[in-house]
Amino acid sequence: MPGSYGRLNCGMVGYSRTPQIDHGAGYYYCKLNINRNGLPCHELTQMKNLRKVQPQFQERIDKMICEILLNTPYYEFRKEVRGYVADVTRGQASYKDNMFTVPSWAYNPRHPKNLSSGGGYFTYYVSHELAHLIAYKKYGARCYHDFRFYKVFKEVCPKNYQYFELDYKKTASNYGIRKK
Numbered sequence: 001m002p003g004s005y006g007r008l009n010c011g012m013v014g015y016s017r018t019p020q021i022d023h024g025a026g027y028y029y030c031k032l033n034i035n036r037n038g039l040p041c042h043e044l045t046q047m048k049n050l051r052k053v054q055p056q057f058q059e060r061i062d063k064m065i066c067e068i069l070l071n072t073p074y075y076e077f078r079k080e081v082r083g084y085v086a087d088v089t090r091g092q093a094s095y096k097d098n099m100f101t102v103p104s105w106a107y108n109p110r111h112p113k114n115l116s117s118g119g120g121y122f123t124y125y126v127s128h129e130l131a132h133l134i135a136y137k138k139y140g141a142r143c144y145h146d147f148r149f150y151k152v153f154k155e156v157c158p159k160n161y162q163y164f165e166l167d168y169k170k171t172a173s174n175y176g177i178r179k180k
């Protein structure tokens with residue numbers, strides 16, 4: 001099933017990321033100061049979110065990012081972006097540093113939406129945050145859940161999971177997002 005857990009060898013081996021977070025030492029480095037609305041964000045707030053990162057899911061989300069971007073025009077973006085599963089209420093994308101967080105509840109394989117879709121809700125959630133960062137890179141800051149965002153979202157998110165977006169934004173139907 002596309003997007004299900006553990007499907008793909010994504011070729012992550014062989015390139016290294018600039019380490020921004022040292023999970024082992026409990027020291028979290030963060031220079032983020034722009035939130036996903038393109039507005040300045042208090043640095044301490046960002047650091048607080050990063051302290052909630054769940055490093056045991058890192059390999060999984062790294063692989064998921066590769067898996068989602070494969071066969072899209074944005075595969076190279078995997079080298080620039082960093083995603084984290086974190087104990088936060090909702091996801092957040094930070095344009096300035098190509099970084100995003102996805103809440104651990106959306107990762108949980110026992111979440112009803114993941115159970116009903118073979119883990120597809122997590123795939124959808126990562127796709128949504130990735131689409132923000134890619135749309136920003138392509139079009140600039142002012143494309144927050146507008147047609148440019150959805151153009152990228154539809155390229156990035158596996159088609160069979162796009163319907164989850166309607167639970168979040170009913171207006172997504174205006175941009176061609178269809179029910180299951």
Ligand SMILES: [Zn+2]
Nearest residue numbers: 128129132145
């Ligand atoms: Zn969004």
